[in-house]
Amino acid sequence: MPELPEVQTVVNDLIHAGLIGNTIRDAGVFWNKTIGNLYPNEFTAKITGQIITNIRRRAKYIIFDFESGMHLLIHLRMSGRLQLLPNSSRRDKHEHIILHLNDDRDVRFHDTRKFGRMTLTDNPSTILGKLGPEPLSDDFTITQFQKMLKTKNRQLKPLLLDQNFLAGLGNIYVDEALWKARLHPLKIASTLSSGKVKDLHQAIRNVLQQGIDNQGTSLGDGMSNFVSAERQRGNNAENLMVFRRTDKACPRCNTKIKRIVVGQRSTHICPKCQKY
DNA sequence: GTCTATGTTTGCGG
């Protein structure tokens, strides 16, 4: 669910809602394992009184920077959401961590599948250090991407999903980027021509930026879908060309989209546009 | 009721 554009959308929402400068007055922990590295009482004690100086994203992590030099890293995994709610609203059973702010609002970590994690640390590099480059940053150039791909004898799709290779892509945006670049997900990275490297580089940045511009992708209409911190659905689903469009027409050539499995992940391709 | 699939990541064994 939450990939780079969705995580960025949440961060944008939190900033827009004026959280920077706010203080965390107290915290409640309702599912211990959501806290990666601390016992609940330690977590609560350490986060109480922290002043938020910045909120940002790295890969699929939401990061709160505190004046004290500590950082809160939040990973939503499959089903996590960060919701901004009034202090008075009743706690949903899937809200596992609640941060009470010094106004009347809460930041609540809602996570039905409980895979998500929050880590409060003064040394975020132990978690963020191994991550690959940010695909939308200025220093992620075609030349750098070329170098990265040249040495990898791995299939494109699992490679692009590998956060230590490149940060932020998930199943949806990888399928979309590969379609846009007309590349087969099983193609071996090191065998790409320089033209294809360029196409892929552009396609990745393109689909991610489009996702952010549309405030993320929400599929279906169920409760289990992506919503931002202010509970808004994303509008990017209409821009998906292949993902979950099995048996529908390829927007480029009208061929029926096929669903295959690559690295245990469902994968959508146009068999005509994306030859191996 | 039962079975299957699910957008992520990590850790294991080969």
Added chain:
DNA sequence: TCCGCAAACATAGA
């Protein structure tokens, strides 16, 4: 290094 698989969990849909 790389790959395949299982696990962490809960829910929706067939």
